[in-house]
Amino acid sequence: MALVPFDDRDGQIWYDGVMVPWREAKLHVLSHGLHYASGVFEGERAYGGNIFKLRAHTDRLLASGRILGFDIPWTAEQIDAACKQVLAANGQSDAYVRPIAWRGAEQLSVSAQQTKIHLAIATWAWPNLFGDNRMKGVRLGMAEWRRPHPQTAPTASKAAGLYMIGTLSKHAAEAAGFDDALMLDWRGQVAEATGANVFFVIDGELHTPTPDCFLDGITRRSVKALAGKRQIKVVERAIMPEEMPRASEVFLAGTAAEVTPVRQIGKLEYTPGRVTETLLRDYEQLVRMAPAEVERAAPI
Numbered sequence: 485m486a487l488v489p490f491d492d493r494d495g496q497i498w499y500d501g502v503m504v505p506w507r508e509a510k511l512h513v514l515s516h517g518l519h520y521a522s523g524v525f526e527g528e529r530a531y532g533g534n535i536f537k538l539r540a541h542t543d544r545l546l547a548s549g550r551i552l553g554f555d556i557p558w559t560a561e562q563i564d565a566a567c568k569q570v571l572a573a574n575g576q577s578d579a580y581v582r583p584i585a586w587r588g589a590e591q592l593s594v595s596a597q598q599t600k601i602h603l604a605i606a607t608w609a610w611p612n613l614f615g616d617n618r619m620k621g622v623r624l625g626m627a628e629w630r631r632p633h634p635q636t637a638p639t640a641s642k643a644a645g646l647y648m649i650g651t652l653s654k655h656a657a658e659a660a661g662f663d664d665a666l667m668l669d670w671r672g673q674v675a676e677a678t679g680a681n682v683f684f685v686i687d688g689e690l691h692t693p694t695p696d697c698f699l700d701g702i703t704r705r706s707v708k709a710l711a712g713k714r715q716i717k718v719v720e721r722a723i724m725p726e727e728m729p730r731a732s733e734v735f736l737a738g739t740a741a742e743v744t745p746v747r748q749i750g751k752l753e754y755t756p757g758r759v760t761e762t763l764l765r766d767y768e769q770l771v772r773m774a775p776a777e778v779e780r781a782a783p784i
């Protein structure tokens with residue numbers, strides 16, 4: 485399938501407060517965000533016209549900016565409204581939503597105190613990659629790169645720079661025939677995939693790594709709430725890779741991946757089963773509820 489480049493599409497992009505035609509949403513090559521990765525972003529999904537957990541994503545975007553030392557010059561209310569406005573302008577009800585904030589071109593050096601903070605929001609169609617075949621599961625290779633110590637990188641921020649090792653890991657996994665990579669952290673504990681958190685079913689309980697050096701995903705927190713409703717015990721703890729053979733099921737959770745069963749990690753094979761399917765279906769129902777209902781059904 486031919487790729488449609490992201491800079492050559494139809495539609496509107498919200499850019500610093502105004503809607504601009506898609507192809508005109510440009511920035512200068514000497515922008516600080518490009519050279520020094522001073523950018524933070526979000527990945528959201530709209531279902532039936534509602535952006536799932538929109539305020540949680542917007543709050544995380546603002547917090548990510550603050551962690552990188554800048555205030556995004558818009559309130560949460562304004563950003564929520566802008567996300568909805570782009571979705572409507574592009575005539576979409578089911579879509580991926582991508583807000584991104586970055587330091588501008590006023591100053592191009594490590595110090596960037598005088599840079600202006602920009603914000604852009606785009607939406608595009610991005611159906612679940614696995615469609616009806618999702619229960620088949622994906623295959624993960626083990627990454628060589630590790631999630632860094634929180635004193636080595638701003639790991640609580642959804643910062644663009646943190647994705648550098650994600651892309652390296654995903655490319656290596658794809659070159660070896662896998663769909664994605666599973667990353668360990670700086671201690672050698674299981675961390676997450678390159679764009680989603682991971683859950684293991686062990687003796688009927690749900691085990692997931694403590695998110696102390698990687699993103700505590702909004703999907704992850706929603707899945708924990710859904711598991712609670714099903715009386716499935718959730719255990720958040722340090723998980724060593726040596727324990728992975730004990731798991732009977734494994735799945736990923738993230739906005740883009742939604743709930744995605746895993747059928748292989750390196751040489752280990754898994755059969756996606758009842759717990760994964762139950763939570764996958766519960767999540768599918770949750771995302772299509774009205775926003776107020778979502779908060780009641782899965783508070784995070």
Ligand SMILES: Cc1ncc(COP(=O)(O)O)c(C=O)c1O
Pocket residue numbers: 527676677678679680681698699700701702703704737738739740
């Ligand atoms: C590295 C990484 N971890 C975890 C997640 C899952 O986060 P969320 O469920 O909030 O999308 C994402 C996706 O945003 C991610 O990019």
